[in-house]
Amino acid sequence: MIQFTNVSKRFSRDGQSFLAAQNINLDIKQGEFITVIGPSGCGKSTVLNMCAGLMKPNGGEIYYRGKQVEKINTQVGYMTQKDNLLPWRTVKANIEIGLEIQGKGAKERERESSKFIEMVGLKGFEKHYPQELSGGMRKRVSLAKILAYNPETLLMDEPFGALDAQLRLILQDKLLEIWKNTKKTIIFVTHDLEEAITLGDRVAVFSKRPGTIKAIYDVDLPRPRDTFNVRYTDEFKTIQTRLWDALKEEFIEEGNVG
Ligand SMILES: Nc1ncnc2c1ncn2[C@@H]1O[C@H](COP(=O)(O)OP(=O)(O)OP(=O)(O)O)[C@@H](O)[C@H]1O
Ligand SMILES: [Mg+2]
Structure with a gap:
């Protein structure tokens, strides 16, 4: 469905250019739910921007249903x-x-x-304007907007980041239900390792900048997954430990941890 081959992206600033992402290779199957995790600034949003056709790679290609993405990808x-x-x-x-x-x-x-206003818990706020909402409420409007639009593929960049832990679990559950019923393809970026495992068929771990995919892990947890309790199972903890081992190196080298 979506294929990245040797994709790299370079930005320029004050006459100097730097690599934001390099050698991204990724094949995403139709109907797959892939989650992406990695340190801040490693190029995750940049990769989604390129997939949506909002910016072009400097090297490599991105294909969507076998066609190279060269302009805004309306699918x-x-x-x-x-x-x-x-x-x-x-x-x-x-x-x-x-x-x-x-x-x-x-x-x-x-x-x-x-339907979607109710799902994201914004009943009663239909007539409000965005500037009258909290950050988390605005995020929920964006979520309802993309679900109402109902595209075959969803690119989601930290959609639940601004939400409290309880609401986050509820919306994870709703998203999984929609995904199961509609067989959408989803690329979902998150900073939350538990969220990445709870939702994904696979988790792509990015290295620090210039970001590349360090490893991709299969999440063999059975579905449907109980977003409230799956994290307490032994199988979950095993995957979490493996993933954290890969991820923490990126933070330690940055001097953020330990
Ligand atoms: N339009 C742009 N022009 C110049 N530099 C950019 C642009 N977009 C991103 N960058 C730079 O590219 C790097 C990667 O940014 P990106 O937003 O993709 O990171 P990220 O992994 O999404 O981080 P975060 O987890 O904090 O959202 C950063 O150094 C950022 O400053
Ligand atoms: Mg980002």
Whole structure:
């Protein structure tokens, strides 16, 4: 479904250029849920930006369904790290943007937006504007927006980062249910190792900048997974220890830990 071959990305600043990501090789199957974890600044968002066609790699190629991504990739829905809600639209109108673009009628838009407003716990806030919401509420609007848009592939950049632990577990559970029912392909970036394991079929661990994929781990935990309790199983703890061993090296070298 999505293929990265030797992808690298370079940025320039003050006449100097630096590599943000290098040698990214990754094959993602249709219907797969892949999670991505790695230190801050290692290029995770950059990789999603390239996959969405918002920026071009300097080396290598990205293919989506066998076609090289060279412009904005309209087959993916992208929930960016920083929400990009339109300030002049209400919560409901923001969520319905994708449905409007798809030419859906008012009734269907209403049905879909209310379904997802309810799912993310924002009932009663339909007429609020983004600037009247908290950070976590804005994130939830962005989540409802991408789910209402209903693309075949979801790129999600720390979608639950600003949420409290309880709500995060509830929304993880809802996302897994939607994924199971709709067979979407999902690339999900997170800073939370437990979240990466709870959700993913595989976890890609990035090295520190210039980010590359250090290792990819299969998560052989049975599904459906109970997002509230799966972390307490021995199988989970075994995977968590293996992954943390790989991940912590990236932080120790950065001088962040230990
Ligand atoms: N548009 C841009 N122009 C210049 N530099 C950029 C741009 N986007 C990202 N960078 C740089 O590329 C590097 C990787 O950034 P990126 O946002 O991909 O990291 P990340 O892994 O998503 O980090 P975080 O976990 O903190 O979100 C950083 O050094 C960042 O400053
Ligand atoms: Mg990022």
